[in-house]
Amino acid sequence: xxMESVRIVALREDRKRLLxxxxxxxxxxxxxxxxxxxxxxxxxxxxxxxxxxxxxSLTETSLKILDEYVREKKGLxxxxxxxxxxxxxxxxxxxxxxxxxxxxxxxxxxxxxKLTDNAAEKVRINTTLAQLExxxxxxxxxxxxxxxxxxxxxxxxxxAYTEASLKERIAEENPKLEFExxxxxxxxxxxxxVLFAPISQKTMAEDVLRTLGFSKPMSPTSHTPxxxxxxxxxxxxxxEAENDECIKEIISxxxxxxxxxxxxxxxxxxxxxxxxxxxxxxxxxxxxINGYIPxxxxxxxxxxxxxxxxxxxxFADAGDDAPVKLKNxxxxxxxxxxxxxxxxxxxxxxxxxxxxxxxxxxxxxxxxSDAGYGFLMVVVIGIVLKIFKPDERMRxxxxxxxxxxxxTMIWGLIFGSIFGDxxxxxxxxxxxxxxxxxxxLPWPTLDPQKDALMLMIISIAFGLVxxxxxxxxxFYICFKEKDYKAAFFDTGLWMLMLTGFAVLGVxxxxxxxxxxxxxxxxxxxxxxxxxxxxxxxxxxxKVIGGLASLYDVTSYISDLLSYSxxxxxxxxxxxxxxxxxxxxxxxxxxxxxxxxxxxxxxVGHAINIGLNALGSYVHTMRLQYVxxxxxxxxxxxxxxxxxxxNSKYIKIQEDK
Amino acid sequence: MFSNGxxxxxxxxxxxxxxxxxxxxxxxxxxxxxSMGVLSEDSSKFGKMLVLTLLPGTQGLxxxxxxxxxxxxxxxxxGSIPTVMQGLAYLxxxxxxxxxxxxxxxAQGRASVSGIAMSAKDDRNFSKAMVSVTLxxxxxxxxxxxxLLVVISVPAIKI
Numbered sequence: 001x002x003m004e005s006v007r008i009v010a011l012r013e014d015r016k017r018l019l020x021x022x023x024x025x026x027x028x029x030x031x032x033x034x035x036x037x038x039x040x041x042x043x044x045x046x047x048x049x050x051x052x053x054x055x056x057s058l059t060e061t062s063l064k065i066l067d068e069y070v071r072e073k074k075g076l077x078x079x080x081x082x083x084x085x086x087x088x089x090x091x092x093x094x095x096x097x098x099x100x101x102x103x104x105x106x107x108x109x110x111x112x113x114k115l116t117d118n119a120a121e122k123v124r125i126n127t128t129l130a131q132l133e134x135x136x137x138x139x140x141x142x143x144x145x146x147x148x149x150x151x152x153x154x155x156x157x158x159x160a161y162t163e164a165s166l167k168e169r170i171a172e173e174n175p176k177l178e179f180e181x182x183x184x185x186x187x188x189x190x191x192x193x194v195l196f197a198p199i200s201q202k203t204m205a206e207d208v209l210r211t212l213g214f215s216k217p218m219s220p221t222s223h224t225p226x227x228x229x230x231x232x233x234x235x236x237x238x239x240e241a242e243n244d245e246c247i248k249e250i251i252s253x254x255x256x257x258x259x260x261x262x263x264x265x266x267x268x269x270x271x272x273x274x275x276x277x278x279x280x281x282x283x284x285x286x287x288x289i290n291g292y293i294p295x296x297x298x299x300x301x302x303x304x305x306x307x308x309x310x311x312x313x314x315f316a317d318a319g320d321d322a323p324v325k326l327k328n329x330x331x332x333x334x335x336x337x338x339x340x341x342x343x344x345x346x347x348x349x350x351x352x353x354x355x356x357x358x359x360x361x362x363x364x365x366x367x368x369s370d371a372g373y374g375f376l377m378v379v380v381i382g383i384v385l386k387i388f389k390p391d392e393r394m395r396x397x398x399x400x401x402x403x404x405x406x407x408t409m410i411w412g413l414i415f416g417s418i419f420g421d422x423x424x425x426x427x428x429x430x431x432x433x434x435x436x437x438x439x440x441l442p443w444p445t446l447d448p449q450k451d452a453l454m455l456m457i458i459s460i461a462f463g464l465v466x467x468x469x470x471x472x473x474x475f476y477i478c479f480k481e482k483d484y485k486a487a488f489f490d491t492g493l494w495m496l497m498l499t500g501f502a503v504l505g506v507x508x509x510x511x512x513x514x515x516x517x518x519x520x521x522x523x524x525x526x527x528x529x530x531x532x533x534x535x536x537x538x539x540x541x542k543v544i545g546g547l548a549s550l551y552d553v554t555s556y557i558s559d560l561l562s563y564s565x566x567x568x569x570x571x572x573x574x575x576x577x578x579x580x581x582x583x584x585x586x587x588x589x590x591x592x593x594x595x596x597x598x599x600x601x602x603v604g605h606a607i608n609i610g611l612n613a614l615g616s617y618v619h620t621m622r623l624q625y626v627x628x629x630x631x632x633x634x635x636x637x638x639x640x641x642x643x644x645x646n647s648k649y650i651k652i653q654e655d656k
Numbered sequence: 657m658f659s660n661g662x663x664x665x666x667x668x669x670x671x672x673x674x675x676x677x678x679x680x681x682x683x684x685x686x687x688x689x690x691s692m693g694v695l696s697e698d699s700s701k702f703g704k705m706l707v708l709t710l711l712p713g714t715q716g717l718x719x720x721x722x723x724x725x726x727x728x729x730x731x732x733x734x735g736s737i738p739t740v741m742q743g744l745a746y747l748x749x750x751x752x753x754x755x756x757x758x759x760x761x762x763a764q765g766r767a768s769v770s771g772i773a774m775s776a777k778d779d780r781n782f783s784k785a786m787v788s789v790t791l792x793x794x795x796x797x798x799x800x801x802x803x804l805l806v807v808i809s810v811p812a813i814k815i
Contacts, residue, residue: 341783449725452808456801561798568718568797571804575721582733611717614710621783622790 003318003325003640004298005031008289010311015287018309019273024652026644027301028291029323030276040281040288045274052271055102059264062105063257065112069247070254080388080398083651086262091652094266101263104256111246118239118246125232125239131218132232134185134192135225142217142225151202153195153209155216161191170195173208177201192217265647272646292318292640294325320347325640332357334400337393342625343635350477352633359466359628360400360620365407366462367569367616369448370577372419373609374412377405391651404616415570416445419605420577429585429597448571456567463563464502466623467556470631471495477632489532497525498556526550559627565619573612580604661743665730668743668750669723672803675754676719676796679761683712687768694776701775704782708771711789712764715757718800722753725807741815749806756799764792 006028010018022028144152163183178198185192197205221228281288293301302313324344326336335357345351381402421437428434438445448455471491478487500521507515534545584600587593645652691705726746729735771785
């Protein structure tokens, strides 16, 4: 669609109102620029913006916390659901509630912080308790000091002793030391004990203990270990109670979730607006908006601006770096996502969506090729669209598959496949007859298994058409840009050559004359290529360049062969379905057999749909991207992203 | 020694199913490991990761179809008992998808792992990753078509 650049000059006092209306209407994309024009300055709104963005992230965090404690009930199909629609008048209410909702968010976050702090505290207490465990039989505090006459040592040695062996070991170390010891705890590689010695021998005792590897306990307290442990246990209970309360409170706040979401969107929208103000040029009294707008919307914009503000609107040619907005009819619009997934068209490109859409539906149908599956796709997607009213992007994706479903149905009927050979299989199962699908269906079918070769030729023929259409686009683009040499020599001759080969192929199957005509066309175009492809080179290079270009024929051949996947995937769907039908009817005609049949059929066809729909989607996409787009499509344009209400959960109803 | 070719036909069916399945199992297994790594960080990417993980899974499917069609044609699940030469023809045909499927399954699995890493970094890379991974598939498809064309036409060949 043609874009224009637009420049709106308005009074500063109208800024808020004008921007709000522009954001609601989503008509323009604001140009981002590094420097302002002469005589203008920028208004710095960064600090306000940061406040809003901080609020957005606060709400995000609190929603995440709520999700941790109270899972949001989400159905399997809820992801199709569109944003909640709200009345424009509701915005005022949301704005006035925003402060209160933010307090709720802050509360949730502080509760969560309390919970994490408590968790850390719990770990600390548990470690201390584990350390105290060894000392629980000691009836004096761990930090008992020396008395006037006696030195007290409380601590542990890094090996196991008994009461007697400890005394022996100490005496061995220094026989002169007079001491009294009491073992508190002993295990594999640790012995906790208390040692009393006369104060006069304190240094001697210290020396002895040091050589044995004595160490003091980690957390000395003035209570006996037992008291200390009791206190810590009480603390643990208190923390548990606190945690329970926090969690209870968070859970009680969970029903504010919807409000938090709405508020998040409210702040997001405001942050966007301030972000735009940052980009605008201001003087003392007026400000200027520079942006892009699709040409067809320009009058709408002028009317809007003049209605809400005192302003001057001016349009101009958009220039080369304008963003692209694609406009397509109902048939091809769903395929737009496929195109933008590859790349938006650049300035020189044509919009290939209609062609892409047609071949996408066509090839997908040919690969998935089952009337039953196609019917399911159409009906299920229809129901989902009706019930959930998804957002535009999701709706387009679903529509894409619905159209593919129609094509799948048609190809299924051509190939004579309805849930594989289910009708025939079921008929045989209940009557014991032995009929084939072809005998049931009243129209002539093309059985991919029997006529595989035929179908392969058809696939490659479709491929040839696909590639020729792609090259036709290139031809058209070159022609439009008046690059006639490129149009006729680089593209036209190759198209001619491929056509020649096709005619030659037809000739091989029919008459010699047609074959001769085909060969003639191919040879003429080959000569043409040799003569023209070296035209940019000098001297001898001309000949080499021309001859070398003929080597490209291999790439065209490999492109064409690539279309044999149409046959392969078409076959896969059909054969897989048949396999499941066959397995399901294998258990004979009894109640158990019937149950087995139903279960296997349901599960089998579900698997088949999943696997082959994925395969068809991926391979169709590949045929478009690799085989066709490589012929003409440049891509690399920028998509038109209007300044709009960019919300995640709510959608404001349009005025009626 | 052999009065008919059913043994060879069954060996063929096994080769097609097992080797191609081996390739796919290894490919999908590696891709699944990589995607689970990504999912442990961000579980919302499940859909995309699933697609990339499943891509190397098709080889096994092709192998299975060839194996199944052999069984259908050679008298195990229908059709008539093949001659020795027909049995050998089935065996020969199954080698294409067996070996082709296995090796391309390995290769596609590795490509998938890279694709998963790539789209874990940026969602927009997904379609590029997907198409690149699919490039490998064509060789499995070609092998499949060769096997298939032979298997379908063997009953009609009088050898």
